[in-house]
Amino acid sequence: MSGKKHLIYNPEKECMSRDEMHAWQSAKLAETVRREYENVPMYRARMDAKGVKPEDIRTVEDLKYLPFMEKTDLRDYYPFDLLASPRSEIVRIHGSSGTTGKPIVSGYTRNDVDVWSEMMARTLTAAGCTKDDVVQVAYGFGLFTGGFGAYQGADKIGAMVVPMSSGNTQRQIMMMQDLGATMLCCTPSYATYLGETIREMGLAPGKDIKLKAGCFGAEPWSEAMRVRIEELLGIDACDIYGLTELGGPGVAFNCLEKDGMHINEDHVIAEIIDPATGEQLPYGEKGELVFTSITKTGMPMLRYRTHDICSLTDKPCACGRSTIRMSRITGRTDDMLIIRGVNVFPSQIETVLVKTQGVAPHYMLVVDRVNNSDTLEVQVEMTEEMFSDTVGQIENVRRYITEQIKSVVGISAKVTLNAPKSMPRSEGKAKRIIDNRKL
Ligand code: DLL
Numbered sequence: 001m002s003g004k005k006h007l008i009y010n011p012e013k014e015c016m017s018r019d020e021m022h023a024w025q026s027a028k029l030a031e032t033v034r035r036e037y038e039n040v041p042m043y044r045a046r047m048d049a050k051g052v053k054p055e056d057i058r059t060v061e062d063l064k065y066l067p068f069m070e071k072t073d074l075r076d077y078y079p080f081d082l083l084a085s086p087r088s089e090i091v092r093i094h095g096s097s098g099t100t101g102k103p104i105v106s107g108y109t110r111n112d113v114d115v116w117s118e119m120m121a122r123t124l125t126a127a128g129c130t131k132d133d134v135v136q137v138a139y140g141f142g143l144f145t146g147g148f149g150a151y152q153g154a155d156k157i158g159a160m161v162v163p164m165s166s167g168n169t170q171r172q173i174m175m176m177q178d179l180g181a182t183m184l185c186c187t188p189s190y191a192t193y194l195g196e197t198i199r200e201m202g203l204a205p206g207k208d209i210k211l212k213a214g215c216f217g218a219e220p221w222s223e224a225m226r227v228r229i230e231e232l233l234g235i236d237a238c239d240i241y242g243l244t245e246l247g248g249p250g251v252a253f254n255c256l257e258k259d260g261m262h263i264n265e266d267h268v269i270a271e272i273i274d275p276a277t278g279e280q281l282p283y284g285e286k287g288e289l290v291f292t293s294i295t296k297t298g299m300p301m302l303r304y305r306t307h308d309i310c311s312l313t314d315k316p317c318a319c320g321r322s323t324i325r326m327s328r329i330t331g332r333t334d335d336m337l338i339i340r341g342v343n344v345f346p347s348q349i350e351t352v353l354v355k356t357q358g359v360a361p362h363y364m365l366v367v368d369r370v371n372n373s374d375t376l377e378v379q380v381e382m383t384e385e386m387f388s389d390t391v392g393q394i395e396n397v398r399r400y401i402t403e404q405i406k407s408v409v410g411i412s413a414k415v416t417l418n419a420p421k422s423m424p425r426s427e428g429k430a431k432r433i434i435d436n437r438k439l
Helices: 018-039 041-050 060-065 071-076 110-126 145-157 169-179 188-200 223-233 346-354 391-409
Strands: 090-096 104-109 134-137 160-162 183-186 213-217 236-243 248-254 261-263 268-273 287-293 304-310 337-339 342-344 359-370 373-382 414-418 433-435
Touching (some): 018 041, 018 060, 071 104, 090 110, 104 110, 110 236, 110 248, 134 145, 134 169, 145 248, 160 169, 169 188, 183 188, 188 213, 188 359, 213 223, 223 346, 337 359, 337 373, 342 346, 346 359, 346 373, 346 391, 373 391
Parallel strands (some): 134 160, 183 213, 213 236, 359 433, 373 414
Antiparallel strands (some): 090 104, 236 248, 248 261, 268 287, 287 304, 337 342, 359 373
């Protein structure tokens, strides 16, 4: 237990008994399935093919009879064929850029925007935000949901919102000082960059910078990275999770215990499945996260496969919320690199790097195939202090990282130490992998 003071935005919903939650979820699920069956021809056809009728879905346990949805569905039925409400009811479009071609888009009704704002108000409150706070939003505003999500949540709380969007780091820091920002919302990689820049400018967290907490997400990050951000900025760094298809950030969030992310279960039902068989897995086991939206009306997602890997727990949390929690995302089924037959997650390598003295957490994994064998190169940046060390000392660090990767991940990697500030900085989602084998 952290001993921290916990604020809860909506105790009635966030602390309801498990029986009440089960009854609520079951009723909302049945309603959503009916809406989807009646309005979305693709999903009706999929249910018919499985021999499932809306009246078969009465409780949360019946979820397993429903067919899955996938990101490819959003591409195949782009842009509006998955809408479960009339076009005239859609008040907002958000999207995320895929690695290939067109973005995927999701349509939000007024109800969906309100639900999302509530989820984000809960998220920010759990990190300690009240109407007295100044919330600097350094997530991008646009089709990406980060900026608008944080704005809407802080606005609902009645805090003072500073909608900076991402980038323009010097101006970002100037405004942070001038306006006395107390909360920061951005990606963890950008938080690291902001923290480093603040330190380089000789500014002192707690004195020149008034931040007390941050809500960071939209990309995977490690526990070691959290410790680093907390040290750099002198704050509580809370993990927040979400995806465009489910209504943006705020699907799940850390409270100040930072022991897993509370899922907004009155709006989404979470399952963990074995990605190979599609079978449900029990609490505690790692697998692919699947979500069903039960209060969205624009484009509800039923059993949506996120490809994110984590586990769930229903163990009680010291904050008083009764909702189940998801662990940190440890990787994606499609981000998992298979190198010489070994499963490698970038987060494992990040943990090694962040814990190593002398290197900065700016890194890139370059995978290639040479003479029919996979190669992995880990490029990481040295700190200024390390850079001015002797060649022998630098070589010791390189060797240390190589050994650690071998022992943690189980494969040999070539480690390249780059000069300070030579690697690209990320203002939004960081790109950490170059897989030349796919080219
Ligand atoms: O990234 C929404 C968001 C904005 C979440 C701001 C948190 C903060 P998409 O662009 O649709 O939506 O990307 C969703 O990002 O499936 C995960 O793979 C990844 N992701 C999001 N949050 C986290 C997190 C937003 N906390 C995809 N940890 C998801 C790890 C995350 N991965």
